[in-house]
Amino acid sequence: MSDALAKIPATIAPPRPAASDRLKFYGIWIGAALALLVLPKLFSSGGSLTTFSLIGISIIFSLSYNILLGQTGMLSFGHAVYYGLGGFLAIHAINIIARNKFAIPLPLVPLVGGAAGLVFAMLLGWVSTRRSGTAFAMISLGVAELVASSALILRTFFGGEAGVSANRTKVLRLFDWSFGPQIQIYYLVAAWTLIAVIAMYALTRTPLGRMCNAVRDNPERVQFVGYDPHIIRYIAFCFSGLFAGIAGALAAINFEIANSAYLGAVQSGTVLFATYIGGVGFFIGPIVGAIFVTLLSLGLSDLTQVWQLYFGLIFIAVVMFAPGGITGLLMMHRPLLKGGTLSRVLPSYLVAFVPTLAMITGLMLAIETTVHFTVNPGEDSHIKAFGIPFDAANPAIWAVAAVLLIGGFIIARKTWARVAGSWDDALTAAREKGVAA
């Protein structure tokens, strides 16, 4: 009897992965670390280093958000609270360390931010995670508003509208790194990003991570198994707050300031956009989303005045047509690629691409023309949007916009129906070849 019991774990436990699989697994992480090391050598300008730092911070923040949305199924509208509090505590920590000359180097300061995020998530999370679904979303919004408004009232700690600033070079130096130049901040952010990403990936592989998925998919079943979904949601929420706090502290170190915008609704919305556009279904999704959204917000704001509108439209389009996000779209093609039938879909993609592009161009033309007449009506009508100059007052342009928009829409609808058809055919063919979808 006892022998039989002792044997069970050995049979239930998955076999140890083969050496080649393990090499592949660790190779990805080592490759990522090497890429982070080499990146500043390839793009060494100050602007790109700042961009990389922002992307790194955004990756940690988005992944921490995905612990809630993707792993545990909790839609939060107030995740920036823990990011912001982490940032404020980190700034205060830098000031206190510098004033008292404590022997704590700057690379350890994000731990303070993480601890702050964790503590506040523990405090506020207990109440918020009692409910799930829509109620949780509304509660997170209410708590976020509470904290953001309180930040403006408690002026001594949060510094009012101006915020609190610090000098990151005044803390203890290790190996003569002052953390003044952006390249050193880049390496600090890169190291923390790698640590946080590995930690969060490891979290998804623990029993807790699996229980989080179970709570997301079927909380009632989880109760039958003997777990309390509230407790699991709460623990996931605390971990999420911890990593959000680390991201906030890194942002505070990067900008050397923390202000009430860190806690605000815009920050919460941005992380939601990044995570969802990237795709919540896969671990790598928020990473892709963070890179995409950071680059987009930096790039679009140079190209057009109303970049936030485009941002919102992209988000709506993703929610409507690609609920799996960018990674979801890409991963859809994996069975086709394995089955070797991808080539059957590509021609219909090309056919659908042309009218869709025409429709988008028409929409952009219409938006930019409208913006010209409503936002700056007095200025010269020869405007330049997305680097292309055109005359907004020219009726021919309006006609072109209308034709592209309406014609593109009608044709695009037909072509996308064809894409769906050929997609089904390709998938069926791939299945016949024995590839699991």
Add this chain to the structure above:
Amino acid sequence: MLELIVISTLNGVLYGMLLFLMASGLTVIFSMLGVLNFAHASFYMLGAFFGFQISRWFGFWPALILAPLLAGALGAAVERYGLRHVHKNGHVAELLFTFGLAFAIEEIVQIIWGKSPVDFRVPPLLDFPAFTLFSTNYPAFKIFMLVVSIVIFIGLLVVLKRTRIGLIVQAALTHPHMVGHLGHNVGRIFMLVFGVGTALAAVAGVIAGPALVTQSNMAGLLGPILFVVVVVGGLGSLPGAFIASLLIGLVQTFAVSMNGSLAGAFGPLSPDYAATWLSDIWNVTVAQIAPIMPYLLLVLILIFRPMGLLGTRDT
């Protein structure tokens, strides 16, 4: 003191009724479609801006009718061509769709009408003091707002309790699937309810526009409070939404008119630590924390009554 109480009660009830105009639509939409419309406050804002634009062209009275109709038609279109499409992806996708919509509507309003407040005036017909109470002139327009919201409230009550369509809506509040099984065109009812709900929000926008500030951030300011109302009242409960609306309206109005602080109440005690970073808490007045009152109420309700005041449903 009596003056303060009477005027604050009037204003509080007025604000509460305005909140209920919006919260009622939100609650009915939530109960039937299962989606909390994040863009509901955006339709309130659209109502105010449409009202402003139409009252410039044709006057205030046509605006009071046309703006809600226009916003309601937009709402119905959003349900028909947006939400229904997203529905198959689940409630999170629906909520996110309305979230993106709220974001986009705010941007569009900023593009068309700009970021600064527009000059939406009280119609001259109602621009006089209705009565004078303890030396305070109470504007006639506010009485008009109160009358409109009460009339709509009673109308809503009659429609819900006394008509066939109200019967179907009521049935759909608790048993949405059964209503579908009974052969009603659930899709059309959903579209209708969404349109009417957003139109009600737009009515609130038109009548609140001249009295409050008509600005592109008005949806962002009011939206969270609206959700507090719905959660505090209990998700999906109309009577709960009514009580919560009045409660929050009164609490916020009374808080604004009060000047007390901890330092004022316990001034002579003044502990030493009150001079440190705690001084903010020590010296802040009730009026200053009025904006966070609804959220404090939300947290308290969640601790002591997680379902909300009259709520029965969990999600």
